[in-house]
Amino acid sequence: MQIMQGNSQQQAYDRGITIFSPDGRLYQVEYAREAVKRGTASVGVRTTDGVVLAADTRVRSPLLERSSVEKLHKIDDHVGIASAGHVADARQLIDFARRDAQVNQLRYDEPIDVESLTKDITDQIQQYTQTGGARPFGVALIVGGIQNGEPRLFETDPSGTPYEWQALAVGGNREDLLSYFEDEYREDLDLDGGIDLALSALAEVGDKEVTPEGVALGTIDVETEQYRQHTDEEIETYLEDVDTEGEEE
């Protein structure tokens, strides 16, 4: 039986997610984090006048329709989400977020806070780490939007913990992208500067050239408070300011 590979003591603890290992770990949640790393990267940058979301959307085959690759999602007028990891899992949380935003509108006649939305999503994710028979979400999300006129940027991970960031990446190459942001991010970036930073980060750590067809770009600015997904032509203009060559050349 090849199934029983590895440490037999560990085997007992990585079957049910509701069970801690003796050293206090939840293996299924850790495996879900590994699933996120297998996905292509998504990044988010908070700037003085808006939030930038960008995602690597390169497709494996020229036959695949690009529009069917979903990495950036409009949640409400003032909120967008970028995902990394299992697309099918992401879709469940995206629909949860969209309905949650509308419930807030119905209940209070006000747009939902980006922070409240993020915490509602992470509370939902957390349930899947503590309920028997459930599997954790193999997805990490970047939640960006405008709250009381201020740009806000949050992350959700498979454990259901919310984090707030100035700039972050989820998915493949996360560590490299984060260290790039740590070197290059400035608090006084404007929206255009944030777009350049997001695109150059994806170009810097990728091993292929970044093209308008290979990235998705969404922004929410403080002036309109509207989520907007940018066209290929607009992305091409932005890419002119960016060194698009991958590391390998």
Add this chain to the structure above:
Amino acid sequence: MTDWNHGMDPTQQPSLDDGMQSPYEPELGTLPSSGNDEETVNKTGTTTIGIATDDGVIVATDRRASLGGRFVSNKNVQKVEQIHPTAALTLVGSVGGAQSFIRSLRAEVNLYEVRRGGNISIPALATLAGNFARGGPFFAINPILGGVDEDGSHVFSIDPAGGVMKDDYTVTGSGLTVAYGTLESQYEDDLSMEEARTVAADAVSAAAERDTGSGNGLVIAEVDQEGVEIDTYEYDDLL
């Protein structure tokens, strides 16, 4: 045998909650089903008034509760309650329905504040109150919400079907036509808080003269950025 499952069916998985709140129900407790609007139910009859000024809101009410509109069942009712750090709501209609309505809204205001780290705005609170009142489960409540937030002073009337209407000044209760007469002749859009308090007292006093459901003096809430102050008065104290 040890009951590991605390009486639950061991084959049943714990259910996953979709986490979605109903917009039309309080998060804690349930709305009463609409019911007996009989002569045994205490009603406030009532004249309640809200006036918005630049500095805050005056919410004034009479102090009479009645049974079937023919008997004064209480001569010292407080019909305006604080429900938010800077907002007050009046009790109009059935006393039980209005009291439970106030308790539900207070719980919602507190949960909103601790979860989001800031107080709910007055228009959002009015929407929530309208959602709860919708369909009339609190049989015949018709309160006024008066409050102050970062956008200024707000007065809303909420009707039993969930209608929410914003105004500069408004009256609800059985004495409303009489009180409106006074307000239409005395209200101005640049009243100070003290002037607005006098106008409101005059209007409640007029209603108490002619409406059998209103009388026995005044309770007035003064709401500003600092908070809510509620005091009891006789008509002579203010007029």
